[in-house]
Amino acid sequence: MPVESLFPRLEALLPKVQKPIQYVGGELNSTVKSWDETTVRWALMYPDAYEVGLPNQGVQILYEILNEMPETLAERTYAVWPDLEALMRAEGVPQFTVDAHRPVRAFDVFGISFSTELGYTNMLTALDLAGIPLEAADRGEDDPIVLAGGHAAFNPEPIADFLDAAVLGDGEQVAIAITEVIREWKAEGSPGGRDELLMRLAESGGVYVPKFYDVDYHADGRIQRVAPNRSGVPWRVHKHTVMDLDEWPYPKKPLVPLAETVHERFSVEIFRGCTRGCRFCQAGMITRPVRERSITTIGDMVDAGVRASGFNEVGLLSLSSADHSEIGEVAKGLADRYEGTNTSLSLPSTRVDAFNIDLANEFSRNGRRSGLTFAPEGGSERMRKVINKMVTEEDLIRTVSTAYSQGWRQVKLYFMCGLPTEEDVDVLGIADLARKVIKAGREASGSRDVRCTVSIGGFVPKPHTPFQWAAQASHEVVDHRLKALKDALRGDKEYGRAIGLRYHDGKPSIVEGLLSRGDRRVGKVIRAVWEDGGRFDGWSEHFSYQRWMDAAAKADLDVDWYTTREREENEVLPWDHLDAGLDREWLWQDWRDAVNDVEVEDCRWTPCYDCGVCPTMGTEIQIGPTGKKLLPLTVV
Amino acid sequence: MPVAQRLRVRYAKRGRLRFTSHRDISRAVERAVRRADVPVAFSAGFSPHPRISYVGAAAPTGVASEAEYLEISVTRRCDPELLRAALDTSLPPGLDVLAVVEATEGSLADRLECSAWEIRLPKADSALAVAAVEGFNAAERVDVERLTKKGLRRFDAREAVLSLEVVEGTETTAGQASSQPCVILRMVVRHATPAVRPDDVLTGLRLVAGFAPPVPPEVTRLAQGPLDVGTGEPADPFGLDREVTRGGETEPVGGHVGGDL
Numbered sequence: 001m002p003v004e005s006l007f008p009r010l011e012a013l014l015p016k017v018q019k020p021i022q023y024v025g026g027e028l029n030s031t032v033k034s035w036d037e038t039t040v041r042w043a044l045m046y047p048d049a050y051e052v053g054l055p056n057q058g059v060q061i062l063y064e065i066l067n068e069m070p071e072t073l074a075e076r077t078y079a080v081w082p083d084l085e086a087l088m089r090a091e092g093v094p095q096f097t098v099d100a101h102r103p104v105r106a107f108d109v110f111g112i113s114f115s116t117e118l119g120y121t122n123m124l125t126a127l128d129l130a131g132i133p134l135e136a137a138d139r140g141e142d143d144p145i146v147l148a149g150g151h152a153a154f155n156p157e158p159i160a161d162f163l164d165a166a167v168l169g170d171g172e173q174v175a176i177a178i179t180e181v182i183r184e185w186k187a188e189g190s191p192g193g194r195d196e197l198l199m200r201l202a203e204s205g206g207v208y209v210p211k212f213y214d215v216d217y218h219a220d221g222r223i224q225r226v227a228p229n230r231s232g233v234p235w236r237v238h239k240h241t242v243m244d245l246d247e248w249p250y251p252k253k254p255l256v257p258l259a260e261t262v263h264e265r266f267s268v269e270i271f272r273g274c275t276r277g278c279r280f281c282q283a284g285m286i287t288r289p290v291r292e293r294s295i296t297t298i299g300d301m302v303d304a305g306v307r308a309s310g311f312n313e314v315g316l317l318s319l320s321s322a323d324h325s326e327i328g329e330v331a332k333g334l335a336d337r338y339e340g341t342n343t344s345l346s347l348p349s350t351r352v353d354a355f356n357i358d359l360a361n362e363f364s365r366n367g368r369r370s371g372l373t374f375a376p377e378g379g380s381e382r383m384r385k386v387i388n389k390m391v392t393e394e395d396l397i398r399t400v401s402t403a404y405s406q407g408w409r410q411v412k413l414y415f416m417c418g419l420p421t422e423e424d425v426d427v428l429g430i431a432d433l434a435r436k437v438i439k440a441g442r443e444a445s446g447s448r449d450v451r452c453t454v455s456i457g458g459f460v461p462k463p464h465t466p467f468q469w470a471a472q473a474s475h476e477v478v479d480h481r482l483k484a485l486k487d488a489l490r491g492d493k494e495y496g497r498a499i500g501l502r503y504h505d506g507k508p509s510i511v512e513g514l515l516s517r518g519d520r521r522v523g524k525v526i527r528a529v530w531e532d533g534g535r536f537d538g539w540s541e542h543f544s545y546q547r548w549m550d551a552a553a554k555a556d557l558d559v560d561w562y563t564t565r566e567r568e569e570n571e572v573l574p575w576d577h578l579d580a581g582l583d584r585e586w587l588w589q590d591w592r593d594a595v596n597d598v599e600v601e602d603c604r605w606t607p608c609y610d611c612g613v614c615p616t617m618g619t620e621i622q623i624g625p626t627g628k629k630l631l632p633l634t635v636v
Numbered sequence: 637m638p639v640a641q642r643l644r645v646r647y648a649k650r651g652r653l654r655f656t657s658h659r660d661i662s663r664a665v666e667r668a669v670r671r672a673d674v675p676v677a678f679s680a681g682f683s684p685h686p687r688i689s690y691v692g693a694a695a696p697t698g699v700a701s702e703a704e705y706l707e708i709s710v711t712r713r714c715d716p717e718l719l720r721a722a723l724d725t726s727l728p729p730g731l732d733v734l735a736v737v738e739a740t741e742g743s744l745a746d747r748l749e750c751s752a753w754e755i756r757l758p759k760a761d762s763a764l765a766v767a768a769v770e771g772f773n774a775a776e777r778v779d780v781e782r783l784t785k786k787g788l789r790r791f792d793a794r795e796a797v798l799s800l801e802v803v804e805g806t807e808t809t810a811g812q813a814s815s816q817p818c819v820i821l822r823m824v825v826r827h828a829t830p831a832v833r834p835d836d837v838l839t840g841l842r843l844v845a846g847f848a849p850p851v852p853p854e855v856t857r858l859a860q861g862p863l864d865v866g867t868g869e870p871a872d873p874f875g876l877d878r879e880v881t882r883g884g885e886t887e888p889v890g891g892h893v894g895g896d897l
Contacts, residue, residue: 011652015698015852020655028667028728256667258653258660258728310667310726342684 003035006093007101013087021259022050023084025098028256029308031067031074032100038073039186040179042066043097043107043144045077045126047119048538050098053078054255055263057317058113058150061250062175072179075099075107079122080129082535082542088129095130104130108182110144111175114152117515118538120159124530127162134527136164136211141193145201147178154239154286155463155575158518158526160210164198167207168578169239169286170272172248174206199232208237208578215520215574221561223519223572238579239286241619245272245293249301254309265313265346266305270298270330274319275603275621276351277388278377279594280416282462283319286580288613290604291622295326295333299630302334306343313344321347322356323604325624331362333630339365352376352391357402371410371453372403379415379429385597386421393433397440400452404441410451411437417481418459418473418509421595427481430454431488435495453500454489456482458509462516464580466590468573471566472513478506507545511537513563514548519574522562525551581619583612637711639677639687642739643719644877645706653730654700661731662690665706668726674719677709692748692860693831701857702734703751705744705873740880747873748860750798750826753834756854758818765819766802768847773800778840782833789830793840796832798824799868824869 007024014020035041044063046053053059059076066074075097080088088094095104104110104126112123124134127146133139136146148156148166156166167174178201185197192199201207212233216224228235242248254266271292274284293301302314316330324330334345345363350356352374360372376391378384384391400411415430434454441450458478461467482503489496514522528551536542552559567573569588576584586609593600600609604621614620649656656664666686669676678684687709695701716736724733757765772778778794800823825832834855841847861870872878 007652012851014655019657020698021657021660024652024655026652026728026730258656258664260659260663264663307671310670312666312670342678342686 003102003106005101006096009093017084029253033073039071040182041107042074042109043104045112047122050078051261054257054261062171064250095126107144111147114150117152120526121530121534135161157520157574158522160520161523165207165209170242172242174240202233205234226577236577236579246297256309265315266309266311267315267317268301269317270324271318277600279388279466282465285465289621294626295330296628315346322350331359335362335365337633352396352399371412372408373412375414377416380426383426386594400437401440401444405444412453415456416459417456418478420470427485434499438495438498456503458506460509460512463575466587469567472563474564475506475510511548524555581613581616586611639709641713642709644737644739646735647704648702648732650730657697658694672722672726675710675712677711691744695857699855703860737874737877738881740877747862749863750870751860752824752858754856755821755834756818757849759850760819762819768841768845771844780836780839791830793832793836796826796828
């Protein structure tokens with residue numbers, strides 16, 4: 001069946017919307033394949049605006065891998081802004097892909113990558129615009145399989161009613177596997193309809209199909225059990241782990257947008273996973289073990305990516321990039337290669353460590369010397385022990401002194417507010433730290449012209465972390481502590497003006513908390529918020545706390561019960577049947593250790609402490625050093 | 637490194653790429669220059685920038701153009717035609733490099749005195765359009781308002797319009813894919829401050845004769861250049877550069893108008 005381009009109809013709407021270029025596609029390195037010559041077709045969505053979604057690595061990787069497969073096609077779609085949404089509704093233009101402007105409903109799979117729970121309402125907009133029934137139970141044979149992935153998919157229960165399926169973990173191999181299951185099923189003439197297809201996916205053990213599981217509740221609202229409701233469906237669904245990143249060097253051909261996006265750079269993931277063990281960090285818990293990409297593959301990817309894109313900035317991504325076993329050689333090798341080319345290198349996510357100043361100096365050789373960013377996360381020594389962020393005040397002061405003495409003028413510090421066991425004094429400790437940083441900076445640089453920016457995020461307890469049992473701090477508590485911190489800094493005549501403070505109020509974190517640790521009963525709140533006009537919840541100008549609270553009240557759902565309530569050890573959690581590999585007993589022990597200020601080391605350099613991931617998943621730590629070096633690029 | 641040569645580039649934005657903003661184009665050109673290995677010169681200082689400057693007022697977002705101009709400084713002499721081909725290959729289809737010449741004396745900006753525009757008005761009534769154009773041409777001045785970055789401004793849209801006419805035909809331009817019959821306006825507008833843009837003229841037609849197009853107009857800049865008083869059209873602004881570098885050989889002026897390169 002031929003599928004026509006929606007572009008002529010969309011084109012008539014574009015003169016009336018903001019930033020129309022984001023909807024026209026045609027990015028460098030994008031792919032348009034023939035509809036009729038392919039058998040399995042994916043529409044991939046990042047459920048936020050194009051400017052945020054386009055640079056997303058996960059979507060770019062899957063897009064490239066799927067399009068490399070014969071008879072397989074993948075196109076991208078993003079959340080449209082409310083101005084275009086209104087016009088599309090008025091003119092009957094459905095949700096479209098930006099590649100060939102095909103209607104999303106015509107695809108076999110509608111895959112949505114959730115980095116954050118705040119994209120849930122945007123998924124509903126896209127489904128509705130696409131003409132796909134919002135609830136999986138209402139979908140028919142002509143509707144795509146709606147599939148969620150990304151970190152938020154480790155607890156997809158709040159959106160279980162809207163999903164046909166979800167996958168946990170690395171997407172590269174499972175996307176290919178799903179494609180083959182669908183191809184085979186279609187080749188057989190789609191026997192048994194979409195139910196049989198979902199059953200085949202569920203039986204594989206690597207795809208979660210929510211409707212094949214029933215949830216029973218206790219009278220007090222806690223979950224009694226989650227169990228498969230038909231035979232052949234596994235009790236637990238496991239995450240996926242790619243074991244050799246050198247075999248998966250994607251993206252090879254990065255998408256280069258015409259529209260301006262939030263990350264204008266070529267990014268290479270230098271390793272996946274992190275075992276630093278920060279207890280608040282869901283990413284660090286669910287992506288274990290650490291798997292490094294080798295220095296030579298990194299060099300090859302940067303070379304090819306810069307050539308293919310024309311980007312003048314390279315980002316070396318990971319959860320803690322300075323921890324790569326050969327990061328010094330990588331930094332030096334790349335800085336040498338790109339000397340004099342106005343190509344700058346950046347290293348997000350660095351720890352408080354003087355070694356990182358050397359790296360930063362190396363990286364700023366070819367470009368701008370902007371600010372340095374460190375993340376002590378906790379304002380007091382005790383707090384940092386609770387969250388297992390093993391940084392002493394001494395480390396921090398020594399590190400920033402080195403930075404200021406070597407010519408850096410601006411240091412940015414990240415903290416969290418609302419952490420478990422936190423008291424006012426822990427947050428006020430942030431002000432003390434910031435003062436000491438400026439004092440040390442003035443001494444080290446011999447100048448009063450040094451600055452420090454303190455950025456504070458609200459802590460949200462996440463599934464599959466030791467803090468999954470913790471009570472989230474109420475927004476009143478968070479706001480009270482932030483105000484006390486602000487007053488302390490504002491009242492400081494000696495240092496206050498050298499310290500910038502950036503934070504948000506505590507309310508959005510409560511909604512994020514509800515969605516993060518919610519169960520299937522939260523779904524009707526999401527739907528009600530969306531029906532009431534909720535869109536783009538990650539954007540402060542669109543987010544409405546009141547709308548969420550009103551919808552929860554109307555659905556008779558107690559938000560506090562989901563957020564500020566501490567859970568018991570034996571309570572069945574909504575995501576217990578989804579396996580990130582972490583041993584539940586170890587997680588509980590780590591939670592107890594947190595409360596008792598007991599720290600745990602990184603298993604890369606100390607003996608295994610049995611978090612459970614490697615034996616459960618059949619994986620192992622993959623780190624260097626390889627001993628290899630980057631050679632100069634030869635000019636062709 | 638010192639600048640060895642300055643090159644002047646004429647490029648088009650066509651089709652769906654007409655929705656690029658000026659900033660989008662400037663990023664795309666910077667990246668294309670890098671991919672094409674053009675030895676572009678960089679500014680000195682804390683934050684070095686490639687020395688690419690955009691000449692004249694850019695066609696607004698949503699408006700196609702056959703005649704946008706930029707100048708690029710390079711540290712090694714380049715063959716203009718090779719540079720044109722390399723840059724064109726590196727830019728996405730729809731941002732097309734039409735001509736490159738080596739810069740000679742004089743400022744290119746000073747030569748961009750006027751623009752020729754085409755406004756296609758699908759589904760518009762031809763007789764009403766003719767009447768509106770007559771009314772506009774007969775008026776002494778036509779004051780219009782437009783929201784600019786500096787707020788709402790009121791200015792005369794009539795004086796800068798050197799010619800405005802309804803032309804026959806339903807052919808499509810290179811940049812646009814529409815085959816339905818439509819009213820086509822063609823005009824030559826002198827560059828002034830504040831700039832009188834095609835949408836200002838459309839506003840003027842509405843004010844003068846109540847003429848309003850039923851669907852969004854498709855606008856294309858056909859040419860920019862020094863005003864040729866003989867024809868009343870913009871001449872090729874590269875004419876002088878070509879004359880100098882080719883030793884007196886000149887290009888036919890009319891050949892570039894209409895964007896059929």
